[in-house]
């Protein structure tokens with residue numbers, strides 16, 4: 001589980017542990033990963049691991065730590081992600097573009113690349129990539145965020161094509177506005193008026209990270225054995241709006 005120190009990642013760690021799974025809580029921020037584990041009812045079921053998903057060596061070290069601990073990896077959740085500054089494309093520096101791409105798109109690639117050999121050896125595994133409604137539409141982020149999330153859905157489809165018949169199911173989750181530090185207005189002063197957006201979404205409320213975690217639990221389970229390559233939308237109807245929700 002990457003991005004396990006906050007928001008959806010933290011909720012997913014809790015959900016998976018409550019279902020009896022051993023979970024590695026990966027985050028670039030080790031203190032937050034430790035906090036996630038300490039808050040669990042059964043902290044002995046999880047280990048915090050410091051990993052920067054955009055750094056191939058850090059990813060390799062992290063995956064080796066997990067395999068050394070449990071000898072297998074049944075599920076990889078590529079959940080870590082960062083928002084961009086919502087600036088129009090002509091004002092976006094290459095550094096900003098690369099920073100967002102490195103975490104949101106290169107990260108899931110590097111993590112998958114490191115974990116897939118283990119899953120192939122097991123003959124079974126599942127990968128869940130957290131994309132976004134921004135994988136389908138504009139306006140939820142800036143150009144880098146939107147392009148990265150479209151890319152995550154593409155990566156999901158390509159990995160499905162390459163590994164689906166070899167026992168690895170790959171799916172993506174596309175959350176709408178979810179109440180986490182990443183999306184809540186006080187976190188990002190430059191972000192659009194989320195309260196206005198929420199007032200137009202059919203569900204008329206934020207999604208809670210625990211709801212996304214339950215979807216991840218389904219997609220990671222054998223109940224989803226026939227679900228391959230999906231971009232599973234959980235957005236309260238956000239994408240059904242024909243108009244700009246902002």
Ligand SMILES: NC(=O)c1ccc[n+]([C@@H]2O[C@H](COP(=O)([O-])OP(=O)(O)OC[C@H]3O[C@@H](n4cnc5c(N)ncnc54)[C@H](O)[C@@H]3O)[C@@H](O)[C@H]2O)c1
Nearest residue numbers: 003005006007008028052053080081132177178180182183
């Ligand atoms: N919150 C939303 O409304 C929303 C909507 C759609 C999609 N998403 C996506 O959901 C995912 C989780 O977001 P969230 O809302 O829980 O965010 P969050 O900010 O609460 O948590 C993200 C976590 O990722 C970690 N992280 C950042 N860079 C990292 C790196 N390089 N390596 C490892 N960990 C790193 C952070 O330390 C943080 O703990 C992201 O991919 C985000 O793009 C969020």
